[in-house]
Amino acid sequence: MIAKLSGSLDSVGEDWIIIDVGGVGYLVFCSGRTLRVLPEVGGSVSLMIETHVREDHIHLFGFQSMAEKAWFTLLQTVQGVGAKVALGVLSIFSGEELTQIVAAADKTALTRVSGVGPKVAGRIVAELKDKVAKMDLGPVAFAGATDKGKKAAATDGGSAVAAGDAVSALVNLGYGRADAFGAVAAAARRLGPDATVEALITAGLKELAA
Template identity: 60%
Template sequence: MIAKLRGIVDGIGDDHVVLDVGGVGYLVFCSSRTLRSLPERGGDASLLVDTHVREDHIHLYGFGDGSEREWFRILQGVQGVGARVALAILSILAPDELIAVLAAGDKAALGRANGVGPRLATRIASELKDKAGALALGRVGAAGAEAPLSADWQTGGAVQDALSALGNLGYRPTDAHGAVAAAARALGSNATVEALITRSLKELAR
């Protein structure tokens, strides 16, 4: 199984790159975000790879970083999401943006991806919301001195209600998650929804 390729960019298409590795051209399907990050033809490039082997084909899917490959695999755990749809989602949403969108249950954002209709968007948001919520709040402020919130607190009702309230007020999912995470760390696990919202609004006003 191929897990990584490094070579010379031989050509870039709408959904793939041909990577010349020692004289052998590998056709690797990628998200549009990954394709945009690659150098022009003749440049050196390195991609993490997920290899799919079927009876009638072998397809290689390439990623600029491990988090994109991780979410490519996670998304395909949802019924109705194949490799192409997973790449379409990752083409419009970076991994951190996808985490925030899923945690907030933002079906409209998911529906912007090619091949994702309202029903599939609802299924993806429903099945991955809890996982994404824990990841989102655990990552916010990771560069700071505070330890990540516990898994129980990350997915607690007060936090989710505060996120929902901020979303209803028109705040973007990424901004709302950052503010609520900061408020939760400052107020502790016994904070009420009202206290979290008030503190979060102060964070957003800074």
Template identity: 55%
Template sequence: MIGKLKGTVDTVEEDCVTLDVHGVGYVAFCGARTLAGLPGAGEAASLFIETYVREDMIRLYGFASAAERDWFRLLQSVQGVGAKVALAVVGTLSTGDLANAIALQDRTMVARAPGVGPKVAARIVAELKDKAPAFSGAAAAESFGLKRDLGEGVAPAPIADAVSALVNLGYSREQAAGAVAVAVKEAGEDGPSTTLIRLGLKALSR
């Protein structure tokens, strides 16, 4: 079983990279974000690997981090999500953005991944809402892992508005969601958006 490869980049194609490890070329299928982050041909690179062994083939999937590989595995625990869809999701969203999307029950963000329709996105955010924090390592996911019904896969308006306001101020979605998560802990789940924004900005300034 191959868990990690370290070598030099040989060729990069649309959906995979060939990594030369001591003269042996390993083909690893990767998401778009991982492929975009690879160095040029002949330069050193390392990938965390998930090895799939089938009766008629062996396929390697490559990831920039162990957390990304963990998400790839976790996503496939969702009904209707196979390796292709899981790779598309981690290839579109960073681990932090994916954690936030699930914590906020933001199926629209998950549906940005190629081949992920609204129904699959809804299943992903619903089925992983209690599992995601253990894998994300993100403060936002841990804080937003609240036991509550978010209705039709949409975050409560004050929380969504507060996150949107902080993003409009120039913070990344991950930073904004993490800050609002801290604010929710202080103000309570029913806190108004103005209070969440104020407390969120306070958290970001620390």
């Protein structure tokens, strides 16, 4: 089982690359996001690899980070989402953006991906909601729900801390973590990066009651 490849970039296609490792060329399928950060042909490249072995083929999928690889695996746990669709999702959305999409149940955003219709988008949101809520998301995840997005996460983690505290408060009130996470994410999107814990709790409760 191949878990990582390091070598020189031999060639690049629409959704694939060939990595030359000691004179052996490995065909690796990648998301558009990974393709965009690769060096020029001939440069050194190192990718995390997921190997799919089937009766009629062996496919290698490459990722710039363990986080992207983890999302690739997670997306494929959803009924109707195979490797091709998962790569399509990761070509458009980062992990932080996917976290917010799932938390806010934003099915419309997912339909931007080729091969993802309303039904599949609904399943992604529904089936991953609990799993995403249990992930260690860090400040960028909640900051992404605000208008300032990642810039806010980089310059001021206060909004993310407030959102995390609001989620904890709602969980302590008896709400499930997944529901609390989604409600606070939606509240943070509306109220902006300066929202206080109290404001997020109040708005989150209204979301849960809707």
